[in-house]
Amino acid sequence: MAMTNQSIGETCIVCEQPKEQGIHIYTKFLCIDCEKEIVRTDTVDPKYRFYLQQLKKIMNREIYS
Numbered sequence: 918m919a920m921t922n923q924s925i926g927e928t929c930i931v932c933e934q935p936k937e938q939g940i941h942i943y944t945k946f947l948c949i950d951c952e953k954e955i956v957r958t959d960t961v962d963p964k965y966r967f968y969l970q971q972l973k974k975i976m977n978r979e980i981y982s
């Protein structure tokens with residue numbers, strides 16, 4: 918239970934929490950928890966729209982930068 922953990926990973930684009938495990942989409946980071954959530958979430962679920970919006974933000978930024 919060390920309190921000196923400096924490597925908290927990267928900030929996830931969807932949950933905006935620092936996570937250690939995840940994948941990179943372009944230059945952005947998506948944690949493994951959110952990735953699983955997105956895959957599990959039904960496309961008619963309002964949550965799915967939120968996830969898509971977050972992901973679109975990444976795509977747009979990369980295209981227009």
Ligand SMILES: [Zn+2]
Binds near residue numbers: 948
């Ligand atoms: Zn996340």
